[in-house]
Amino acid sequence: MTQPLRVAIAGLGTVGAGVIRLIDANGELIARRAGRPIEVVAVSARDRAKDRGVDIARFAWVDDPVALGRHEGADVVVELIGGSDGPALALARSSFAAGKSFVTANKAMIAHHGLELARAAEDADVALKFEAAVAGGVPVIKGLREGAAANEIARVYGILNGTCNFILSRMEAEGRDFADVLAEAQAKGFAEADPSFDIDGVDAAHKLSILASLAFGTSPAFGDVAITGIRHVIAADIAEAAALGYRVRLLGLAEAGAGGLFQRVHPHLVPIDHPLAHVTGATNAVVAEGNFVGRLLFQGAGAGDGPTASAVVADLIDIARGEFGPAYAMPSASLAAQPPADPGERRGRAYLRFAVVDKVGVLAEIAAAMRDAGVSIESLIQRGATGEGEVIVTIVTHEGPERCVAQALDKLTGSPSLAGRPMWMHILG
Incomplete structure (x- = not known):
């Protein structure tokens, strides 16, 4: 035997x-x-x-x-x-x-x-x-290491944390705020008593750095992952995204190119017709785009004793x-060491949300900051006052360099017109 x-x-x-x-x-x-x-x-x-x-x-x-x-x-x-x-x-x-x-x-x-x-x-x-x-x-590592081994991977991205996806999809379905749904996730065992590792994006960043190395043949570089979690997503963001034809998901995204290795975990607006927009609950899903195999989608239970x-x-x-x-x-000797790519050089569209004081001139101040930084505005929407003398202003930008959006937000830092920190979410393109 x-x-x-x-x-x-x-x-x-x-x-x-x-x-x-x-x-x-x-x-x-x-x-x-x-x-x-x-x-x-x-x-x-x-x-x-x-x-x-x-x-x-x-x-x-x-x-x-x-x-x-x-x-x-x-x-x-x-x-x-x-x-x-x-x-x-x-x-x-x-x-x-x-x-x-x-x-x-x-x-x-x-x-x-x-x-x-x-x-x-x-x-x-x-x-x-x-x-x-x-x-x-979900056999995503085997899929990249073996199934897609003959392909040049253009980018790899996906929903890498089930806790965050449970929270966002429940906020989406029921119109509830983040803190309320987080408490439910903790009660059901989807979130730890200290959930920061998950909701601040660190868990997803660990996974993304592993996927990036497999996909691009680069040395693992967790320290180069830019990380933003979902702690500051509010119900109004979920509702506004839905009105615009998107759903909010925390995505990890990695690309390798002439400018270096780009790795980021960040909340995104995902178009409603994209497969990731329909991934709900404590589920993981990873997309890899190969030059011969096309788009591959790996989806399934991302945690639990059985899976x-x-x-x-x-x-x-x-x-x-x-x-x-x-x-x-x-x-391991063949893994390439790539410098981190400059995110400011990336082009894309952005969703920006501001909580502002309800007074004359606020919209003009925000619009001027965008103009001075070279950000082209596709739409600007102001919602009614909250009961605390604040209003929600949301902006969707045309495609442009991310550096310009960062500069516009810097110009607004410390403005007495802003009642809280702005929310910046990338729009998946």
Whole structure:
């Protein structure tokens, strides 16, 4: 009989327990597809006595998760601890030092240390796999690394955070404000008690930097991602976007060109006829545009024990088959280091929303700032007063350099006419 692939798992939260359940439930099918059985042999977590709904007494218990990397009975280590540094990174390093393949769902660690780990895996002639790090059970990494490998990718973009998409689509459906829907998302477990990692766009930025490296063959550059979350989106933005024929989505977008690598996470107005406008709830969706394959859309559950465990076990099946390959679709030495592109040179249309004092001359002041910065206005709409003596003014610009919009907003900074910070959303073109 073919020797089984022996797996050690660090971290027995919802995903770790889900991996064990999946292997238990589909073990025979997995063995047929992998060409040999896949067996969990050792585990590590913070609390040995915790009831996780799976029997862990049959596995070797290791108190120190980093020691799993040196466990003699394991061929591959699965890291589900989380965190960009600390025990997760130490475990990755110890696994490669011991000549073991490594599977992780840890997007933060891959975003910050992926290049180092890819080199270590290549030096040890083992696999580094991280399908579960982006979009949960959606096979977008495999799609870019393998399915679209023959294509030059023009850009990759999408909805990369289910929490934000749940909030925005619920605001859209029910006309509610951000804080109200965020509280609901927390109550339902879609958002953490401290949701800043999600709603401020950091989670999506981690995922975007991974996708950009795979799509363009560039060195991972999380530090170059420009990040704006959805914390300041209000119900009036959602309603105004709908009236204009758009829906608001938090998008991560990356492009590589002669001017460098552009990476940004930012709220966008998405045309109603675009597929991403119809992605609702805690769902992820990624679009990649290849020069021969055309537009590819990957969509599905971006989190949860089942989808994420499915991606982890899919990586284990690849390793069981001996399908290693470089982590970023090409050897790490071939990854190009590109400088960050200047966002001011990008051309596009913008949606701008101002909360202003209800007095004569405010519209003229805003229009003058736009004129002086060279921004061409397509439409300007003023809505009625709120009960606090403020009105909402929205502007949609014609296509032009982003630098001009930034200059116009700078001119208005500190104006007593503005009752709050302006909201700038890009219009997906």
